[in-house]
Amino acid sequence: MKKRLAAALLALSLLCAACSHRPGRDEEPPEGQYAFYFITASGRRDDAALDREFREPSSGGTVESLMTLLLSGPESDSLASPFPSGTALRGWSISDGVAAVDLSEAYEGLSGAELTLADGCIVLTLCQLEGVEAVYLTVEGHPRPFRDQVLEPSDFLLRNTLQGEEEIT
Numbered sequence: 001m002k003k004r005l006a007a008a009l010l011a012l013s014l015l016c017a018a019c020s021h022r023p024g025r026d027e028e029p030p031e032g033q034y035a036f037y038f039i040t041a042s043g044r045r046d047d048a049a050l051d052r053e054f055r056e057p058s059s060g061g062t063v064e065s066l067m068t069l070l071l072s073g074p075e076s077d078s079l080a081s082p083f084p085s086g087t088a089l090r091g092w093s094i095s096d097g098v099a100a101v102d103l104s105e106a107y108e109g110l111s112g113a114e115l116t117l118a119d120g121c122i123v124l125t126l127c128q129l130e131g132v133e134a135v136y137l138t139v140e141g142h143p144r145p146f147r148d149q150v151l152e153p154s155d156f157l158l159r160n161t162l163q164g165e166e167e168i169t
Contacts, residue, residue, distance in 0.1 A: 038050070061129055
């Protein structure tokens with residue numbers, strides 16, 4: 001169990017170290033559009049692990065419409081989907097500011113840094129919806145071992161704003 005916890009903490013720290021601020025990152029999406037987060041395509045030379053593109057869901061702003069576009073992958077060649085082929089939304093609900101999202105079995109194949117990046121893409125994308133402050137992810141109706149937690153956007157460091165030695169909580 002200690003090895004798995006250490007691996008999860010290492011994956012989270014890798015994500016934190018790999019994400020940084022780039023110009024335009026504070027830019028708001030155009031009206032009717034949302035920021036969809038994806039991983040940067042392999043071979044990119046900057047130090048960001050996640051980036052975003054703005055898109056407008058055809059059926060409005062719901063968990064289902066955002067997840068459908070997110071799982072369909074990015075339009076930009078500079079981005080890549082973190083989701084395994086066959087990952088699908090099985091169900092969702094919102095209660096007390098938490099979007100409970102159930103994904104298909106394909107998502108179970110992710111682990112370590114890949115899982116952390118995929119979780120981050122989902123959380124950062126869905127928490128733009130009004131009334132969604134956090135996300136709880138399950139696979140085939142079951143919580144993920146060692147990942148049975150509610151995730152918030154603040155769990156993912158998107159820009160390197162630390163100078164010198166500072167503590168991150």
